[in-house]
Amino acid sequence: MSGTSAASMRGLPTPDVGWALFLDFDGTLVEIAEHPDAVTVPDALPGLLTALVERLSGAVAIVSGRDLAGLDALLDGALPAMAGIHGLERRDGQGRLYRPVDHSERFSEVRAALRHFVETHPGTSMEDKGNALTLHYRGAPAVAEEAAAVMHRHCEALGDEFRVQPGKRVLELRPSSHHKGTVVQAFMAEPPFRGRTPVFIGDDVTDEDAFRAVNDLGGHSIRVGTDRPTAAQYEIESVNEALQWLTGLARRLTPPS
Numbered sequence: 001m002s003g004t005s006a007a008s009m010r011g012l013p014t015p016d017v018g019w020a021l022f023l024d025f026d027g028t029l030v031e032i033a034e035h036p037d038a039v040t041v042p043d044a045l046p047g048l049l050t051a052l053v054e055r056l057s058g059a060v061a062i063v064s065g066r067d068l069a070g071l072d073a074l075l076d077g078a079l080p081a082m083a084g085i086h087g088l089e090r091r092d093g094q095g096r097l098y099r100p101v102d103h104s105e106r107f108s109e110v111r112a113a114l115r116h117f118v119e120t121h122p123g124t125s126m127e128d129k130g131n132a133l134t135l136h137y138r139g140a141p142a143v144a145e146e147a148a149a150v151m152h153r154h155c156e157a158l159g160d161e162f163r164v165q166p167g168k169r170v171l172e173l174r175p176s177s178h179h180k181g182t183v184v185q186a187f188m189a190e191p192p193f194r195g196r197t198p199v200f201i202g203d204d205v206t207d208e209d210a211f212r213a214v215n216d217l218g219g220h221s222i223r224v225g226t227d228r229p230t231a232a233q234y235e236i237e238s239v240n241e242a243l244q245w246l247t248g249l250a251r252r253l254t255p256p257s
């Protein structure tokens with residue numbers, strides 16, 4: 001967590017103890033890796049998150065496409081409040097768990113098709129999150145169009161309740177009822193988030209729903225990366241800069257002793 005470029009971080013909003021902080025995971029808190037299991041979690045990250053929870057009176061949540069079990073394992077259970085699978089599972093500030101829908105049984109056909117796809121396309125892999133199926137093609141970028149065709153064909157067969165969410169060398173088939181924007185709205189309706197100013201930091205297309213929700217709520221939206229148009233109000237260039245900024249945030253919000 002070193003090597004800050006002051007130029008790209010200039011102009012970010014001034015830290016405030018009244019913030020509610022929402023953090024994406026991959027590409028925001030950890031660098032993108034070749035495979036989901038290959039990410040490196042910085043040693044200082046769980047401690048940094050714990051410090052932020054303390055400084056912001058509990059109003060900190062991870063909002064990720066990963067599932068909660070995987071996030072807990074990667075972060076040593078550092079955070080009570082988290083949303084996984086883009087909101088298809090959510091744990092509130094008091095540790096209560098919400099799984100609003102269960103469509104996993106409707107995926108049997110597409111699950112089998114994706115298994116066959118990864119068996120016949122080296123470099124691809126599938127994550128089965130129950131309520132969402134994720135097709136990774138980072139190891140075989142040339143199959144992007146073919147992968148998209150398979151996902152969209154099955155999504156159409158399932159009907160309007162489902163969508164294909166593109167991400168970084170990934171396609172996810174999931175119910176369209178929940179997304180990162182609805183996650184922000186849900187957290188903001190309850191303590192310890194209610195009444196605070198939402199701040200969301202994320203890097204990927206799926207974070208755009210959250211940026212829009214935060215903008216509508218009068219908060220601050222911060223994009224990690226500068227390579228495409230975004231609804232975010234601010235930009236940070238890299239994961240390292242995001243971690244630097246969060247470290248500075250924890251420091252600035254420490255009450256004087």
Ligand SMILES: O=P(O)(O)OC[C@H]1O[C@H](O[C@H]2O[C@H](CO)[C@@H](O)[C@H](O)[C@H]2O)[C@H](O)[C@@H](O)[C@@H]1O
Nearest residue numbers: 025026032033034035036064065066138168170
């Ligand atoms: O919402 P996020 O926390 O950013 O999660 C989005 C997806 O992240 C993971 O995939 C991405 O990161 C992998 C590890 O760096 C990378 O190999 C892959 O290409 C990226 O798409 C995760 O595996 C997915 O389940 C998440 O939905």
